[in-house]
Amino acid sequence: MGVSLLELTGLTRRFGSVVALDGLTFSVPAGEVVGFLGPNGAGKTTTMRAIFDLVDLDSGTVSWDGHPITAADRRRFGYMPEERGLYPSMLVGEQLEYLGKLHGMSAASAAAAAAQWLERLGVGERATSRVDALSHGNQQRVQLAAALVHSPEVLVLDEPLAGLDPTAIDAIGQVLVDQAAAGCCVLLSSHQLDLVEDLCEAVTIIDHGRLVASGRVDDLAASGRRRLVVRVEGDRTAAWASGRPGVTVSEVSGGAARLVLDDGVDSQDLLRAAMAAGSVTEFAFGRRRLSEVFREALA
Amino acid sequence: MTRALVLLGVVALAALRIWFRRRSRGARGRGASWRRSGSPGQSAASGQSGARFRPTGPRDLFERAIGDVGLVAAREIRERTRGRTFRFGTVLILAAVAAAIVIPVVRSTKPGAERIGVVGAMPASLRGAVVAAGASVRTRVTVAPEPDLTAAKRDLRTGAIALAIVDARTIVTAKAVTSSDTSAGAALERTIANAVSLHLAFEAAGITAVQAAALARSTPARVTSLAPAPTHSAARPTSLYGLILLFILLQQYGTWTLMGVLEEKASRVVEVLLATVRPVQLLAGKVLGIGIVALAQAGLVVAFALVLAKAVGSDLLTGAAPVELLSELLWLLLGYAFYCWVYAATGSMAERQDQLQSLTFPLSIPIILGYVTALVAASSGNASTFFKVLAYLPPTAPFAMPVLVGLGGVTWWEFVASVLLSVAATVAMARLAAGVYRRAILRTGRRVALREVFSKART
Numbered sequence: 001m002g003v004s005l006l007e008l009t010g011l012t013r014r015f016g017s018v019v020a021l022d023g024l025t026f027s028v029p030a031g032e033v034v035g036f037l038g039p040n041g042a043g044k045t046t047t048m049r050a051i052f053d054l055v056d057l058d059s060g061t062v063s064w065d066g067h068p069i070t071a072a073d074r075r076r077f078g079y080m081p082e083e084r085g086l087y088p089s090m091l092v093g094e095q096l097e098y099l100g101k102l103h104g105m106s107a108a109s110a111a112a113a114a115a116q117w118l119e120r121l122g123v124g125e126r127a128t129s130r131v132d133a134l135s136h137g138n139q140q141r142v143q144l145a146a147a148l149v150h151s152p153e154v155l156v157l158d159e160p161l162a163g164l165d166p167t168a169i170d171a172i173g174q175v176l177v178d179q180a181a182a183g184c185c186v187l188l189s190s191h192q193l194d195l196v197e198d199l200c201e202a203v204t205i206i207d208h209g210r211l212v213a214s215g216r217v218d219d220l221a222a223s224g225r226r227r228l229v230v231r232v233e234g235d236r237t238a239a240w241a242s243g244r245p246g247v248t249v250s251e252v253s254g255g256a257a258r259l260v261l262d263d264g265v266d267s268q269d270l271l272r273a274a275m276a277a278g279s280v281t282e283f284a285f286g287r288r289r290l291s292e293v294f295r296e297a298l299a
Numbered sequence: 300m301t302r303a304l305v306l307l308g309v310v311a312l313a314a315l316r317i318w319f320r321r322r323s324r325g326a327r328g329r330g331a332s333w334r335r336s337g338s339p340g341q342s343a344a345s346g347q348s349g350a351r352f353r354p355t356g357p358r359d360l361f362e363r364a365i366g367d368v369g370l371v372a373a374r375e376i377r378e379r380t381r382g383r384t385f386r387f388g389t390v391l392i393l394a395a396v397a398a399a400i401v402i403p404v405v406r407s408t409k410p411g412a413e414r415i416g417v418v419g420a421m422p423a424s425l426r427g428a429v430v431a432a433g434a435s436v437r438t439r440v441t442v443a444p445e446p447d448l449t450a451a452k453r454d455l456r457t458g459a460i461a462l463a464i465v466d467a468r469t470i471v472t473a474k475a476v477t478s479s480d481t482s483a484g485a486a487l488e489r490t491i492a493n494a495v496s497l498h499l500a501f502e503a504a505g506i507t508a509v510q511a512a513a514l515a516r517s518t519p520a521r522v523t524s525l526a527p528a529p530t531h532s533a534a535r536p537t538s539l540y541g542l543i544l545l546f547i548l549l550q551q552y553g554t555w556t557l558m559g560v561l562e563e564k565a566s567r568v569v570e571v572l573l574a575t576v577r578p579v580q581l582l583a584g585k586v587l588g589i590g591i592v593a594l595a596q597a598g599l600v601v602a603f604a605l606v607l608a609k610a611v612g613s614d615l616l617t618g619a620a621p622v623e624l625l626s627e628l629l630w631l632l633l634g635y636a637f638y639c640w641v642y643a644a645t646g647s648m649a650e651r652q653d654q655l656q657s658l659t660f661p662l663s664i665p666i667i668l669g670y671v672t673a674l675v676a677a678s679s680g681n682a683s684t685f686f687k688v689l690a691y692l693p694p695t696a697p698f699a700m701p702v703l704v705g706l707g708g709v710t711w712w713e714f715v716a717s718v719l720l721s722v723a724a725t726v727a728m729a730r731l732a733a734g735v736y737r738r739a740i741l742r743t744g745r746r747v748a749l750r751e752v753f754s755k756a757r758t
Contacts, residue, residue, distance in 0.1 A: 071577065
């Protein structure tokens, strides 16, 4: 038997005249962290809600492990919605225990798992605090614990990294990678593309409710036009490169210019032009960054 | 009545259980195989939770009895009863009930003793009549001679005497008493005024002292009615107290439901919950949990009232009063069952607390109508035809029917008919509310318009 697969097929949802999802199809394999990208309003949140049957789809199906998804399947999924939500006046530990029981755990194992996850996410000492007494960052950790407490087979996280400090991002990122390594299917949306590039093995990019790009981060980085990073001493604007046929300056940062080359462009010509402009201290082909993949996919 | 109540509760739980079992059987078909199929990384993940199997301990029996609904209800009960407001509120209600029962007893068992001032002559026959009049309204009257009217007025103002009889003809009091005043002082004043006027009338008719005594012993003739009299009707204060309590508790429990739903929506926790629980389960669990707390609280109040009234020998619980109280308890439950769905659906449509006022106002109209008409009927002791109709309409029946019971004007099958109507209406209301709730609970950003939820509630 192969790897379990969360498959979304032909998801369509209209809100009045607005098309939120327009025949969206993609899949998420178990054992990977998949980044779910798209500009605001692209339909990411609606897609994630559709996995949990929280929107009424006009058409399309969600299936898990080869069969249309059931309530019993969803019970083994974990969800962190975009708008965070926990009972403000309930104690953190009891809240997680309650959610664990709703997911089918016994009271004892839910309590044990709640304590374990709070510890792991660095908020172990807050188990007896009320949720509304926690800081934003700690609430977010508890919210993630709520999605994890029943050791789900599928984790769907809507912007889990938004608004966190770098330590929290590292901690949560590590948890997600560990979950995937343990066979969990992790789908997370984010606008922090650099983080997604570090964290995810694959990405799915959507816009206007349609799939615009998807694949493994490595493949996407290697595909497309060549990237050349050139640093010329004293040159801050890369004026020598702009205007050359087949060459686009995608960005200049810290004195290094990122050039996108069309197929017919000879890099040796470019090297000569750079040397004519000044002393060349760096000249290297680079990978396509995820932010470039994203921008080019939406262009 | 209590046995019927317990039976009703058991039947309701069993029905709920069967319903949810049937509904979730399909969905849970695969639920037994918790373990993931496949990949080698598995053991690490399942090791984290230790056991992900369904529980078997006796502690979970109640929760398992009706599955997720039980879990939701159990949380509701725990969180409700934990709050300080709840405990304080319960104590407050008990204190109010205790006061309503104990104070009249204390006041009536201390036989009222009043001094009556006499200015001028006081024939022995009148004196005897005055003392007898006092005894008839449970007041021991002592007669105190006053030297003159001025001294009598002074004593009236200080309260040393309750009233003064001047020259065996007129009566002077400190305060005017209206005809509707039912206080002990007013009753005393009326009977003494009667006694004095009778005395004057006997005098005018030239009746001897012996004849006058015989006349004074007269009692009202026995009246036989062709229609049977209501054999037991409840004491009026009991009806009124019960009604007020019913009104307060019904509104309180409705508000709990509404606030509970709104809390989940406003805090957005509902999205996390609905990812694993169906909306109708979440709603049913909340309603059930609050209902159990409500029944426990109201049952405690009624039991407390019955025991306390028995212990202190209150006459509040004579005749049909215990039956009326128990029927009020039953109707509180039925009223809650009917209204909680409406309140829950309303809560799901609100976005913030400040919208509650405009949303709940229409809900309170039938409640207030039922309450006010029931108050009028209970205090007048008369049920109009309109009121009898209200006793069969589910929104007003919770108030009207118990009062009819208290007035002794209901046969058992009329009572049952009203209960069945209410149950049927509750089922219809629950279905409608569940549809609205499902539609509205995840809509955020603005208040949900009624038109939207109803146009789609049926789809």
